[in-house]
Amino acid sequence: MGGQRDGKRTADCLWIWGRGMLRKNWGWDTGEKLPPAFRAITISREYGSGGAEIARRIAERTRWKLVDDPLLEEIARRAKVPSEVARRYDECVNPWFHRLVQAVWRGGHEGAASWVESGAFDADQMMRMWTEVIHEAVTIGQAVIVGRGGQCLLRERRDVFHASVHAPLSFRIENLRRMLGLSEGVEEMALETDRRRAAFIRRYFGEDWKDYRLYHLVIDASIGLDRAVEAILRATGLAASSP
Numbered sequence: 001m002g003g004q005r006d007g008k009r010t011a012d013c014l015w016i017w018g019r020g021m022l023r024k025n026w027g028w029d030t031g032e033k034l035p036p037a038f039r040a041i042t043i044s045r046e047y048g049s050g051g052a053e054i055a056r057r058i059a060e061r062t063r064w065k066l067v068d069d070p071l072l073e074e075i076a077r078r079a080k081v082p083s084e085v086a087r088r089y090d091e092c093v094n095p096w097f098h099r100l101v102q103a104v105w106r107g108g109h110e111g112a113a114s115w116v117e118s119g120a121f122d123a124d125q126m127m128r129m130w131t132e133v134i135h136e137a138v139t140i141g142q143a144v145i146v147g148r149g150g151q152c153l154l155r156e157r158r159d160v161f162h163a164s165v166h167a168p169l170s171f172r173i174e175n176l177r178r179m180l181g182l183s184e185g186v187e188e189m190a191l192e193t194d195r196r197r198a199a200f201i202r203r204y205f206g207e208d209w210k211d212y213r214l215y216h217l218v219i220d221a222s223i224g225l226d227r228a229v230e231a232i233l234r235a236t237g238l239a240a241s242s243p
Helices: 002-026 051-062 070-079 083-088 096-106 114-118 123-140 169-180 186-205 225-236
Strands: 040-045 065-067 143-146 160-166 217-220
Touching: 040 051, 051 065, 051 143, 051 225, 065 123, 123 143, 160 225, 169 186, 217 225
Parallel strands: 040 143, 040 160, 065 143, 160 217
Antiparallel strands: none
16 A cells, blocks of 8 residues: 555656646646647657657747757756756666666655655656656647657547658758768667667557557658648648648
8 A cells, every 4th residue: 555655646746747847937828728639749750850840840830839858958957967867868768787776776666856866867767757748748738749759658649649750861861960060970870869769669668669550640751841840730730720
């Protein structure tokens, strides 16, 4: 019974944490009735495909909130860890040995503040935080959620639209070279990031992130980012309501 109570306290604390962070820092309000059929859009993306930029443009067109990298800074601040630590554990899994040592050292979870106080911040804790933020973002509505397993976390919700953005490797390499100003090692960077994201989805959700059944729409960004944005907006019924 004690373990169940601790687990409930943890869930309640995390829910309040995610709720408070989004409302305070993003100014979201639950009182507004939303006319579209979808309350949120998730965007899964291959690295370098332009998926994050597509999500940003959708958020800009619809005036919805973007749930992506900017929230990492806030998560890091709340967890009292450097932003580079939060980024290191974003959309990844811990090495097996590290997970084992962490579990033995902690000896049990005692609430959402435990990793802050003990310094035991890792990929599992990052995932817990993102989970609460994503669920609260959808509860509030009008959110464009990039990665972090949103397509799996929210797959049972009929009011969330899931899109997957991919592109040929040559397109992604050229895009990354332009964005990062690099000429060497870009292909391996793209492939390794995709492997890490695939491992993340397998570890936490037991799914293949390339499984088309997870998505309403799978789109090749090489048709052009603006066309991809328009396709998603039309598919969600939001094209008419966006400027």
